[in-house]
């Protein structure tokens with residue numbers, strides 16, 4: 542086994558054996574603990590009078606909206622909006638690779654890429670997150686067809702299933718595909734929220750928190766608006782179902798039609814009702830904990846910010862199944878008549894460049910919302926991840942301008958990687974990479 546392979550594997554094993562406080566000494570930057578990120582329902586409660594704590598049956602107690610840098614979140618896993626090479630790039634992908642350190646790149650190198658709509662898991666290394674789940678969103682370039690929708694939904698589902706399979710309890714998602722891949726923000730948020738809600742309905746006991754981590758003010762507004770409907774505590778499915786079971790709540794005004802769309806119609810009707818109930822403004826203001834580089838570690842019984850989060854070490858220890866190594870997998874047999882959208886993207890025609898994550902090409906500021914990393918927090922001399930230069934949309938830069946509207950993911954991705962290769966010293970092109978190598982960890986475990 543080469544020295545490099547030994548290094549990342551040894552480092553992964555060492556880090557995953559540490560308890561929470563030990564791990565905190567390894568974080569590169571500041572971090573925000575889970576208990577400092579209020580659940581969506583807590584907002585309602587802070588608006589209304591405090592109710593006594595009771596075990597919540599609400600899905601809105603399982604989700605949060607957070608605006609800021611995903612690399613600061615101390616959760617079991619953060620999701621990376623990666624490209625099919627898994628070898629870094631720009632946007633949130635570049636940010637995560639920079640904050641995690643070079644071991645992340647080394648482990649990703651061993652994964653042999655990832656197909657669109659699928660997901661793979663690695664250690665988080667220098668990140669406050671224990672793991673990184675890398676998923677590859679669809680390239681939409683502003684237009685959304687059925688296959689893009691299916692692929693984006695699949696990113697969330699595969700990531701959540703990987704989380705569950707590895708006994709992890711908290712996860713943060715960025716706005717997958719809405720940056721350089723050009724998936725329109727509003728429909729992407731709709732897909733993200735509904736997919737997570739539908740998954741949570743069936744897996745409530747398996748997870749403590751899903752954080753929607755937005756970076757742009759535009760996404761913050763979209764998610765606030767939609768979450769006030771999709772996860773409004775007054776309209777939780779459990780509450781209405783249990784109330785109806787007790788027979789003390791009339792069925793909703795519009796009976797939930799079980800049309801061929803089944804849940805879809807019911808959800809839409811429920812949303813119309815919720816719409817009439819208005820929208821609440823929800824703000825999430827949390828202050829990151831300065832990185833605990835002090836070998837003495839935080840003072841025992843430190844401020845609430847240093848308060849033990851759910852001790853991920855023990856909680857995860859109890860629940861954790863050993864994170865399976867990413868094993869190369871047999872090429873999935875293509876099933877006859879597979880429905881559109883679940884088609885595997887065509888194998889990459891050209892070799893992918895195993896390019897170390899390039900520095901982000903300077904890109905015009907996309908939104909008034911600046912990088913949410915506040916220099917104040919790093920006055921102790923620790924370095925924040927390099928400020929994210931928002932990447933222009935693929936459509937904005939002539940070199941990656943799609944030549945036709947139905948360019949497949951691979952062409953556009955290759956264009957953006959070519960863009961990279963102009964930036965970074967190209968590594969030996971790995972022409973051996975083929976779709977056969979692409980690995981779906983989750984299916985491995987199912988077998």
Ligand SMILES: NC(=O)c1ccc[n+]([C@H]2O[C@H](COP(=O)([O-])OP(=O)(O)OC[C@H]3O[C@@H](n4cnc5c(N)ncnc54)[C@H](O)[C@@H]3O)[C@@H](O)[C@H]2O)c1
Pocket residue numbers: 609610611612622623624629630631632633634635636678715716717718719720721722723724754755756757760929931932957958960961
């Ligand atoms: N030159 C390149 O290869 C290149 C350039 C730019 C982006 N990328 C990246 O973009 C492709 C994926 O496109 P995408 O639209 O799914 O991802 P993306 O372009 O990273 O955008 C996804 C979302 O993440 C947001 N975001 C950016 N930084 C952070 C952060 N620190 N914390 C939380 N959210 C953040 C961003 O505002 C957007 O809403 C991949 O190739 C990936 O490498 C690559």
